[in-house]
Amino acid sequence: MLVVTRFRVPSTDADAFRExxxxARATLAAQRxxxxxTLGRNVDDPELWVLTTRWENVGSYRRALSSYDAKLHAWPALTLALDEPSAYEVVEPGVDLNDAGARSIG
Structure with a gap:
């Protein structure tokens, strides 16, 4: 799965944000x-940043975000993200796509 998280950061805060x-990136990288x-900054609008992460599956991503280390070291930066959907399934030929709707947990 792919997570694309965008941030709007005033240029005066860029150095602090980057740290x-x-x-946050290192903390997430240590998770199972x-x-x-990848961290990127928009070439046309330098106040727009993006953090893209790839995960084995959605469960790994969600467990990583709920870990103690993530709450301590990643969430302070992630709370600055733009409020928009960020988790995507990878689309490959011949693979069924996720269906939106209620799921059985049992």
């Missing part, structure tokens, strides 16, 4: 199921 987001991550 916080790198700590994390595959990789």
């Amino acid at each position: 916080r987001i790198e700590l 199921g994390h595959l990789d991550s």
